[in-house]
Amino acid sequence: MRSGADPIPLKKWFAEMRLAAAIGIAYLAAAWLGLAFLAKSENIVAVYWPAAGFAAGVLIILGPSWRLSVAAGVIAATIAAHLIAHRHVWEAPAFGVCNAAEVLIVAWLIERWFGRGFKLGDLPHVMGLFVAAAIGAGLAAAGATATLELLGQPTAPAVTIWLLWFAADALGIVTVAPVLIGLPPASHRAWPSLELAEGSIALVALTVAGTLVFALPPGPWATVVPAASLFPFVLWVAGRCQPVFAAAAAAILAASSLER
Amino acid sequence: LTYGIGRFGDPTVPLAVRALAAQTGILAGALSALFLAAVFAALRESEGRLRSILNAADVVAWEVDLICDTVHATGPSARFLNSQPGLQPFNVWTSGDAVHPADRESVRAGFAAALQGKAPFRVEFRLSLPDGGMRWLASEGTVVRDKDGRPLRVLGVNHDITDRKNAEAALRESEARMRLAAQAANIGFWVLDLETQRVRGTPEYFALFGLPPSDEPVALEQIRALYPLEDRSRIISAVEESIKTGRSLVEDRRITRPDGNLRWLHIVSDTRRDATGRPVARYGVTFDITERKESEEHVQLLMREISHRAKNLLTVVQVMARQTAGEVDPHVFAEHFGDRLAGLAASHDLLVKSDWHGVDTADLVRSQLAHFAHLVGTRVTLEGPPLKLRPAGAQALGMALRELATNAAKYGALSNAAGVIRIAWDIVGSDRGRRFRMRWLERDGPRPRPPTKRGFGHTVMVEMLKQALEAEVRLDYPSSGAIWELDVQLDGPLGRGMILN
Numbered sequence: 001m002r003s004g005a006d007p008i009p010l011k012k013w014f015a016e017m018r019l020a021a022a023i024g025i026a027y028l029a030a031a032w033l034g035l036a037f038l039a040k041s042e043n044i045v046a047v048y049w050p051a052a053g054f055a056a057g058v059l060i061i062l063g064p065s066w067r068l069s070v071a072a073g074v075i076a077a078t079i080a081a082h083l084i085a086h087r088h089v090w091e092a093p094a095f096g097v098c099n100a101a102e103v104l105i106v107a108w109l110i111e112r113w114f115g116r117g118f119k120l121g122d123l124p125h126v127m128g129l130f131v132a133a134a135i136g137a138g139l140a141a142a143g144a145t146a147t148l149e150l151l152g153q154p155t156a157p158a159v160t161i162w163l164l165w166f167a168a169d170a171l172g173i174v175t176v177a178p179v180l181i182g183l184p185p186a187s188h189r190a191w192p193s194l195e196l197a198e199g200s201i202a203l204v205a206l207t208v209a210g211t212l213v214f215a216l217p218p219g220p221w222a223t224v225v226p227a228a229s230l231f232p233f234v235l236w237v238a239g240r241c242q243p244v245f246a247a248a249a250a251a252i253l254a255a256s257s258l259e260r
Numbered sequence: 261l262t263y264g265i266g267r268f269g270d271p272t273v274p275l276a277v278r279a280l281a282a283q284t285g286i287l288a289g290a291l292s293a294l295f296l297a298a299v300f301a302a303l304r305e306s307e308g309r310l311r312s313i314l315n316a317a318d319v320v321a322w323e324v325d326l327i328c329d330t331v332h333a334t335g336p337s338a339r340f341l342n343s344q345p346g347l348q349p350f351n352v353w354t355s356g357d358a359v360h361p362a363d364r365e366s367v368r369a370g371f372a373a374a375l376q377g378k379a380p381f382r383v384e385f386r387l388s389l390p391d392g393g394m395r396w397l398a399s400e401g402t403v404v405r406d407k408d409g410r411p412l413r414v415l416g417v418n419h420d421i422t423d424r425k426n427a428e429a430a431l432r433e434s435e436a437r438m439r440l441a442a443q444a445a446n447i448g449f450w451v452l453d454l455e456t457q458r459v460r461g462t463p464e465y466f467a468l469f470g471l472p473p474s475d476e477p478v479a480l481e482q483i484r485a486l487y488p489l490e491d492r493s494r495i496i497s498a499v500e501e502s503i504k505t506g507r508s509l510v511e512d513r514r515i516t517r518p519d520g521n522l523r524w525l526h527i528v529s530d531t532r533r534d535a536t537g538r539p540v541a542r543y544g545v546t547f548d549i550t551e552r553k554e555s556e557e558h559v560q561l562l563m564r565e566i567s568h569r570a571k572n573l574l575t576v577v578q579v580m581a582r583q584t585a586g587e588v589d590p591h592v593f594a595e596h597f598g599d600r601l602a603g604l605a606a607s608h609d610l611l612v613k614s615d616w617h618g619v620d621t622a623d624l625v626r627s628q629l630a631h632f633a634h635l636v637g638t639r640v641t642l643e644g645p646p647l648k649l650r651p652a653g654a655q656a657l658g659m660a661l662r663e664l665a666t667n668a669a670k671y672g673a674l675s676n677a678a679g680v681i682r683i684a685w686d687i688v689g690s691d692r693g694r695r696f697r698m699r700w701l702e703r704d705g706p707r708p709r710p711p712t713k714r715g716f717g718h719t720v721m722v723e724m725l726k727q728a729l730e731a732e733v734r735l736d737y738p739s740s741g742a743i744w745e746l747d748v749q750l751d752g753p754l755g756r757g758m759i760l761n
Contacts, residue, residue: 120294121298121302121304121305122298122301123298123299125298126291126294129294130294160280164279164280164283167287168283171283171286171287174290175286175290230289234296235296237297238293238296239300242297242301243297243298245297246293246294247293247294249293250289250290250293250294253286253290253293254289254290257286
């Protein structure tokens, strides 16, 4: 005797719910990190929003059929993050929609331009990601700026807010999404142990060098030393290792520099 | 990175501006890392693809830098070539140590000619390996020059053609064997270009048609002209049908060679088509079957002859039986009949031995005098030139001789100890008046007594020969001994069939 419920949609619904929850939790964690940078930048706008990169990367990997789950997770996490950070409650849903729209736009553009075959080792694809990130972040920043203006609580000129929001989200997408996008292909291929070891050593060296460089006291070297000392590590990783290591290097670079 | 937002940067600048500057710097750094990674990955992928292609094609790509005097090679054999002193590509082109001594000069000359711009660099040579082995390499290259035309580099590829060379050697050997077999079997191979309507063939092929060997293709019309006129349309239709149906054509054709010699050829041919299925050529083998054809015709003739002879023989036997039946004593009948059958059989044996091609006159006489073989040369003498008699004449003459010998033994020269027989034959006259004459002369025997009645013996000795050969036959019994004479006009309708040569 057959039951009236169709098991397949139910199963899919549970999967989507689980994904939405997972995305929400991870997005919340990443947003917390972003809000930490917000605290250090005198409470204007977060200067680095890795959560946007995380959500965009996941959606690019999973494909458009999971966009509702991802969008739901992003909105829920954004609201939660605002509540936790004791920010204005009424901004939260609007920011959630902006963040979700941003992720959907970036993933949709990538899907539209490159299909499901996005590759970090392909220069046009990387440039496409940059353009998609700029468009998505730009639109989201516009929405967020409008929200702040409408609610009458801006702490800076609208242009500054838009610029900071745009740069933070674009930075988040460009530094975090490639790491996620690069992981599945990397997990599918048999890595030569030598290459894996070299990539790991290079990343550790970059982290250490970044930490040391940005720990230097203020001085005239501040204009040249950081870039000059970290560039060889970036070149090493980019030239010798798979693109996913370079993506990780970019993320490390961003985190270590902004952390200071 | 240049303008950090924390402890870096000018504190007098607003924090938001410093944050934007930091974001921009980090973004640029991150993008640079990603772009560099993409570029390097693309380069690695391209190089990997090139290596895969070179490996798959078993090709070594090389570059000789003529200024720096260095060589770089990529491909499956690159490591091997670079790790073996004396085997590096540069040494191959200049000193040529690793090149097989027989190929060194051609390799050096090819390289020098390419550098001088006289010819593209393209050589095939053998390379001696350290383990004592040898490989065949094909090398092709292009010279890169400066604006003044001075050679700077040579870029090229080597590919291993050992298998191809071995296959070519095996093919050459196979072709040589086949040519030898074709020569031994007198088989000709040919290819007809359907567009030019010209035939290219082996020397054996042209020899079959009585034509001189030709390295150049010969017009098809020249070949077709050798077919009898009445066969040509049938041959052309058969070829067209073969092209249309795609079935190979197997047939026997008559030809008349330029010297007038008629030959039979067996031809097996088929159509070669291009990639679109369009017929482009006919090819095949041809060999001479004239002897087989003649043999077949002879067999058929023989069968007809045997049938005819058998009927004649049965008629003769029937007449013999009827005539001999006049002997009232069954024992006498059996003896006479058996003796005449033996004579007939002796003539028959001779004809069979010669495949019914004819019987030598002396052999025929000897066969009929088989019982007196020990007397031949002493009391029986044979005189006459070698003359081959046709089967019909031989059979009738044989029976007559047998009858004469029987009579001689019973009543004539061989019935005593002193009688002799002289059997002589010859061709007399010339041209249209030629006659075959044979005489049987007995002497020193008992005085002959002419027979009182004419029995079967007379029929065989006289009447049958008259009818069978339109001969004049005389049988007398003078006191010296019996005389039998046969005179056949060879130009007569029946006499023409008497003598073969």
